[in-house]
Amino acid sequence: MRLTAQDREELVRVTTTGVRPASMIMRARVLLALDTSVGEVDSKEVIAARLGVSGETLRLVAKRFAETGGDARATITRKKRDLPPVPSPVTGEVEALLIAMACSQPPQGYARWSLRLLEKHVALVEDLPDLDHSTIGRVLKKRNCVLT
Template sequence: ETLRLVAKRFADTGGDVWATVGRKQRAFPPVASPVTGEVEARLIALACSAAPAGHARWSLRLLEKHVALAEDIPDLDHSTIGRVLKKRNFALT
């Protein structure tokens, strides 16, 4: 199937090899990440603070709930929060 599609593309481009095997330009630019340097700093500052009453330490899901309550930080998923913390070698202990 791949060979058939490549041969068809080769015929459609008039025998231009680079047009056949080259990558197409994106029609739209990729979506910008909501995580900026300032957001990372606020998130790490929150993770470094004392855990809320009733909790011994921060968890990713607990951080997610508190980030949703903060007005100056965009809503982030717990997996995104985990990636940001891992990128900065920050361990929740």
């Protein structure tokens, strides 16, 4: 792989100055070591031993460099997620219904609501998604609701 002079200068700056994530510095060092624009490159085993990385890391960084079209900056930075994170089932409306249930009278035979009892009753209500007792506890704790 060949780096431009500007890319090479930027990678040297990444590895020598400032505070950056260790993974970014490691990928920048790998790119600098695999650069053929400055002359003959050592074997992959020698490079891996010198940088303290595996041969697989060398292969993956070179592959990412090829996938980004030779963009060194895109190679050393984190990839964007392909899929967005899973949205929370707890919306404002669900939270309000959950708090209203927790503040209401407990069912007959119970002195107070527990998280597991709330979990059972949430499963019976059609408007609410099935929530785990730990999720219910997090919602109530966030709103400073005390089960009495």
